[in-house]
Amino acid sequence: MVERADMYRGPVRLRGSQMESSTTDQRLLDQRGPSDWVHTDPWRVLRIQAEFVEGFGSLAELGPAIAVFGSARTQADHPHYAQAEECGRKLAEAGFSVITGGGPGTMEAANKGASQAGGVSVGLGIELPFETGLNPWVDKGINFRYFFVRKTMFIKYAQGFIALPGGIGTLDELFEALTLVQTGKKTVFPIVLVGTAYWQGMLDWMRDTMLADGKISPKDLDLVMLTDDVDEAVALMVEARRVREAQGSDQGLEHSEGASS
Template sequence: MTDVSVPEGYRKGPVLLRRGQVPSTTTDQRLLARGEGAEWVHSDPWRVMRIQSEFVEGFGALAEVGPAVSVFGSARTPRDTPEYAMGREIGRGLVEAGYAVMTGGGPGIMEAANRGASEAGGLSVGLGIELPHEQSMNAWVDLGVNFRYFFARKTMFVKYAQGFVVLPGGFGTFDELFESVTLVQTQKVTEFPIVLVGSSYWRGLLDWLSGPVLDAGTISPHDLKLLHVVDDPAEAVHLVREKDAQLQAAEEAARTAIPVDPA
């Protein structure tokens, strides 16, 4: 067997380059070169830096928010509808219960919840997203953070929330709902309450989950218990408070538990 000589290679940060992959110029030379175009700002490495900056900015802005609840619902809900009124009442009720209110910062249900929170003198948070067809941050947001990437924004909704309240909405609302259920089901996050408001709106979805989906064995009966359905805004707030208190008590008990001497 003939020994193959392995070239030492060229180090480019953590990357090892050999043979035809070795560049003719160094990274510093390219950084300081004149006359380069702007194509590099659209490259994947640069996107990684933007993603990192979104997490840093989001964590920094929300670190001192305190206990909060994420409220989701349609951006298309008019102000003169019962759903808007419920969103506004829920926002107010959550603040009175000691929570900040986080929404996507847009119009409709999001505006309603932010408005209720702001009118009650609480912290009203909006986590916006860059979209071609949606309005800017609603006027009732006191602390707003805009994101380019959905996954960075979703992380903030989950990381800083003690619960989710979900009012009638479309695909975006469904996306947030099922992601939160999945995180709880797979124990990626501590179990927190997920409250659906409006039984008539959610009935078809729940019938499908408890029927064909459960019958197929793709979910378990316990998974259905992760969703709580109410029609009363006050009951939605009560469920969040009750579950949050239970979780805090369990965490405190775990911290103060005295280890048992195996001897």
């Protein structure tokens, strides 16, 4: 049987002559060329709204979850793959669902670890010209057309981020999370970089260049934890969950006391 390449456009799978040379995001952001009614902004708003509704509806009852990021190019025999698989497994054993971008490489490994450990393995896919849908270890998957809708789902339903060595997409998600924590949009939200040899240079640059030039404050560097130990990364997520639950209990008690008075 001949294998044929797939392309996903939201929930739609395209093959052969039906595959397109551009993505929905590209058509939204690129202003070049003619457009018909289905590609105009007012109609796009309805499609964007539908993606938010689908994402919120699918993930609302997910429970505590951690997003795991890393390169789609990581091969199955690479140590980073084994490390991501271990990360997914131990997060599941600690009672977390695991959310990835649903692709191959590191994402596949984290989904595999979570699924094989009996946890909830989630993949949030995106329409890309060079990726072919969700990996086989995703138990609950959603394919998105728009990056910003997908990123909202990561931020809203994850209680922490673990980033293994990755490329531009990993950096995008990492600095999105850092920005939201730094500006107080997300609280009790641990961010862990796994892989000292890979990430140390970036943190050194942030300290020696950004901090030295006054572009960030010293406390901004404390928003990220660097480790080579998956157990340490998972323990930080568990502790953050404990703090969050304690805060929720305190708020509930205050509300109850206020109502009774």
